[in-house]
Amino acid sequence: MYQFFIEDEQVHDTYVTIEGTDVNHIRNVLRMKKGEKIRVSSRSGMGYFCEVDMITEQCVEAKILSLDETGTELSSKISLYQGLPKSDKMELIIQKAVELGVYEVIPVAMKNCVVKLDEKKAASKVKRWQSIAESAAKQSKRSLIPEVVQPMSYKQALERAQDCDRILIPYENERGMLATKEAVEAIEPGESIAIFIGPEGGFAPEEITNVGEKAKLISLGKRILRTETAGLATLAILGYQLESKEG
Template sequence: MYQFFVEDEQVAFDAEQKTGKICITGPDVNHIRNVLRMKTGEKVRVSDRSGHAFFCCLEEIAADYVSARIEYADETGTELDNPIWLFQGLPKSDKMELIIQKATELGVSEVIPVSMKNCVVKLDAKKADNKNKRWQTIAESAAKQSKRTVIPVIRPLMNWKEALELAKTLDVVLVPYENERGMEATREIIGHITPGQSIGIFIGPEGGFSEEEITGLPDEMHRISLGRRILRTETAGLATLAMLVYQLDE
């Protein structure tokens, strides 16, 4: 079953009668008509920007819109109870695209690209803006594929100081660090996370965290180990997310 996203105003749903309609517009119309070649009567799942999801039946496929009848609301959804924010040290080449795609599949809520001391890549404002637009498109595509109820937000590029200030608003912050030893502490910290708590994950770039970045971490941020092997920057965040999904997903 294909997944689509619409704005809140495109959904007309009567909660008491549990009936309604959704009007799909924009690029998804061409995708439904000419790429997927869908027909009336086929089933789709549609989410609005407020995080509501509905199972629908296509009723009309026109040139500039698609009308779908809501059959029932998805009360269970596909989102974790814990919002997870991935603070990713800016990696080389197109690794960020892979990270965003897979992190979206694993349930991340927001991805924050961070310029750290050991980052090889340096982006000016124009390049960063263009990258951000592409990364957001990748997140939306991955959210459709993985049947997410919401599309993760890809934040504009931040520096280290800005990222730390943002992370201070979260309930739990995890910092996988290659020199940290012992998985027992990692299991204990993750095991004490409760439903609803917001979680931040800090991942260093290819060169790792600098000594100043690690020693300057606030005491409430937890340095953790991901095992005895050194993971690449594009692997470390996904490994941490997988551990959290195992622990937190109902």
């Protein structure tokens, strides 16, 4: 069943309307017909099972059959603060993080980041990254499209993360999984979580020193993980923990 996203105002009492580029995709790529079933999510995260009723060049109308009562979102909003990686690694990170349930991705300029983005380059990159997030959200049947936030400094990221209930920092010099187990098991469904991931060069010592009392340093095991692996491993652990508690 194909997934589409619409604005809240495109949801009506008994039907939804799909507009924009998705209309061409439905008409000319998927070649969908009247009566086919689709899943539609509004920007606020409401999900609907629908049946295509009318297809024109400008829009698609679909009857609402039922609400998606269970949804596909984790109970906790997880923010991934990702140290800017080299080449196109960020695209892979965003795609897989969306599949694993991340709520938002925040690119962070850290001391050991090789990549430096000026304002113009950052705007172009974020537009591309947001498009990848939307595609991944459709593929994985998310109920919302995670946001890719404008890149920020490490100091700004730490200040922003203070609004979260939990802050987790996988750190290559942290040893032992017991503290990781305790930190993860203490998280309750509904609590907001920030994850900080260092770039290829890892965290600078002063960046770890300045994390604050709220942050918990955790280990992801005896092996050193690449920057594009560490955040995804943490998201997988958190997803398992949260969904296990939800039952």
